[in-house]
Amino acid sequence: xTSATASQTIGPYWHLLEDPSWADLTRLGVEGEKITLxxxxxxxxxxxxxxxxxxxxxxxxxxSDRFPGFGRSNTDGQGVxxxxxxxxxxxxxxxxxxxAPHIALCILSRGLMRxxxxxxxxxxxxxxxxxxxxxxxxxxxxxxxxxxxxxxAATWRMDIRLQGDSETxxxxx
Amino acid sequence: xxxxxPFRPISPGTQPPYxxxxxxxTIKRHPKQKLHPMPHTITETTGPTFSASQFPPLADMTMAxxxxxxxxxxIVAGTITDEDGRPVPHTMIEIWQANATGRxxxxxxxxxxxxxxxxxxxxxxxxxxxxxxxxxxxRPGAYPWPNHRNAWRPNHIHFSYFGPAxxxxxxxxxxxxxxxxxxxxxxxxxxxxEHARNRLIAAFDLxxxxxxxxxxxxxxxxxxxRDATPMGH
Numbered sequence: 015x016t017s018a019t020a021s022q023t024i025g026p027y028w029h030l031l032e033d034p035s036w037a038d039l040t041r042l043g044v045e046g047e048k049i050t051l052x053x054x055x056x057x058x059x060x061x062x063x064x065x066x067x068x069x070x071x072x073x074x075x076x077x078s079d080r081f082p083g084f085g086r087s088n089t090d091g092q093g094v095x096x097x098x099x100x101x102x103x104x105x106x107x108x109x110x111x112x113x114a115p116h117i118a119l120c121i122l123s124r125g126l127m128r129x130x131x132x133x134x135x136x137x138x139x140x141x142x143x144x145x146x147x148x149x150x151x152x153x154x155x156x157x158x159x160x161x162x163x164x165x166x167a168a169t170w171r172m173d174i175r176l177q178g179d180s181e182t183x184x185x186x187x
Numbered sequence: 188x189x190x191x192x193p194f195r196p197i198s199p200g201t202q203p204p205y206x207x208x209x210x211x212x213t214i215k216r217h218p219k220q221k222l223h224p225m226p227h228t229i230t231e232t233t234g235p236t237f238s239a240s241q242f243p244p245l246a247d248m249t250m251a252x253x254x255x256x257x258x259x260x261x262i263v264a265g266t267i268t269d270e271d272g273r274p275v276p277h278t279m280i281e282i283w284q285a286n287a288t289g290r291x292x293x294x295x296x297x298x299x300x301x302x303x304x305x306x307x308x309x310x311x312x313x314x315x316x317x318x319x320x321x322x323x324x325x326r327p328g329a330y331p332w333p334n335h336r337n338a339w340r341p342n343h344i345h346f347s348y349f350g351p352a353x354x355x356x357x358x359x360x361x362x363x364x365x366x367x368x369x370x371x372x373x374x375x376x377x378x379x380x381e382h383a384r385n386r387l388i389a390a391f392d393l394x395x396x397x398x399x400x401x402x403x404x405x406x407x408x409x410x411x412x413r414d415a416t417p418m419g420h
Contacts, residue, residue, distance in 0.1 A: 015270050017198040018411045020378040020387060022360040023212070025345065027291040030283040030309040058215040065295070071353045073233045084235030105229050108190045118230050118353055125212030127203035127377050129356060133230075147225050176216045186222035187231050187354050 021129070024122040026065045029088060037087040039070075039099040044081035046100030050169040051134055051162060054093040055121060058177030062093025066123035068174075070134075072102040072116075089123075101136070107146045114141035114148065121174060131185045134162045134172045151183055159183050193227035194354045194411040195270060200380035209373035211334050227354060234352040237279040239313050248282070248310045248324040256306035258287025258325035260401035263361070263389065267318045267348065270412030274318025281347035282310040282322065289328030298330050323401065329368055341368035341375065350410040361406045362388045 035041055040048055051070070055063040066089040077083040087095040099117070107113040115136055120129040135142055142148055142161070151157040159182040162170035174182050205217035249256050267275040285291045285308065288300035292308050306325060314320045329339050343360040350356065362369060369375055369388070378384040395403025 015412070016268075016272070016409050017201040017383060018270060019357060019359055019408045020202055020380075020383045021357060022203070022345075022374055022377075022387065023210075024347075024358045025360075026295055027285075027293045028283065028345070028347075030291065030293060030307070031281050031347065061215075063216065069356075071230070071234060073229050077236065082235060107228055108226055113228060113230070116230070120353070120356060122358055123216065125210075125214075125216035127205060127207055127210070127213065127374070129358065130205070130218065150225065151223060177219055181218055181220055183220070183223050184218050186224045187227060 023127055026124040028067050037097050039085045042080045044100055049101045050098050052096040053171050053173040055089050055174045064091050068095035069120040070097055071118045074103045074105045104141055111146050114139050114145035131187050132182050133160050135160050137161050137163045156183050191229055191232035193414045195414045201383040203377035207377035231354040232352050244312050245310045246312045246322040251307045252305045254305045256325050257303050261326050262395050262401050262403040264321035264395045265405050265407040267314050267408045269410055276316045278314050280312050284308050284327040284344045287325050287328050289330030339368050341366045341372050355410045364388055
């Protein structure tokens with residue numbers, strides 16, 4: 015077995031790849047409850063990371079000609095990323111469990127040698143109380159770092175703190 | 188419902204830590220808490236698909252404007268496999284890099300070296316059925332960066348890979364053999380395992396080299412493979 019190739023930072027110039035339309039996962043005409051997921055990426059001093067690449071993946075709705083499932087957003091001068099998508103449904107967990115609706119996020123940036131993976135759940139979902147991942151995070155304050163909160167019409171906010179007192183829970187996937 | 192087969196955990200030392208203080212940018216951006224362990228679910232074992240019909244390949248970065256870019260033309264080719272040596276077919280590869288003078292065509296790059304109007308520095312290719320890919324570009328120049336006094340990045344090309352799942356995402360950099368700057372580069376040296384680190388250096392390859400046209404370099408990449416034993420996490 016040959017181990018996977020080593021990661022290197024995405025650096026500050028990844029925007030050469032960027033197609034800003036990728037941040038809108040509804041652009042191909044998917045039907046569903048349209049939402050915005052947004053938030054700031056902040057460093058250990060609480061300063062915005064304005065050069066990050068935030069990627070998202072949701073496995074439901076299932077990928078089709080009308081729904082890519084995957085999105086990529088830059089962060090602006092305030093460190094803010096922003097996706098438009100449709101609200102994900104619940105999906106199966108391991109061993110006949112159910113996972114609460116969630117969006118997987120991967121943060122790539124200068125200063126990160128590898129992507130950091132986390133998830134955005136949605137405040138108020140009944141299934142949050144029985145979601146296997148959320149239940150596995152003992153401290154309520156840590157668990158809360160993965161829960162997006164309402165921030166206006168059809169808008170959900172989840173800030174991502176890379177380091178510090180309210181550091182986001184990052185996942186070892 | 189059958190549980191999805193997870194991908195293998197990373198082999199110790201083969202991936203860089205988040206806390207790599209010689210690379211100053213990591214100091215305020217690495218998490219201090221341990222990553223939270225979790226078994227792979229459908230969210231991690233599935234991922235986006237990109238097709239060449241949706242995302243047209245750009246495999247000749249030397250002629251992106253129709254006119255030749257300045258610098259030394261090179262051919263980069265290789266194979267993408269998983270950890271069991273199986274080819275990863277039809278997967279998208281994104282490529283970006285500085286021009287021959289060491290300058291990115293990017294608003295944030297203020298390095299005092301000339302831009303080349305005929306070199307944009309972004310490409311996209313797909314692997315074939317056997318996991319092979321190939322593209323043409325210009326050998327990128329070295330450039331200074333503010334990490335420490337007299338810090339210079341070695342010549343490198345950035346790569347982004349998706350593979351079959353969210354868990355197989357990989358972003359890395361390819362380096363060139365014999366580059367004296369590698370010895371001083373904290374990003375390259377953040378990979379603890381020497382063998383894993385040196386796999387980021389492409390190999391000069393006379394079979395990829397085309398007579399009277401361009402030197403060829405081989406850069407083979409391995410993406411995570413499936414774990415043989417479910418729940419192996």
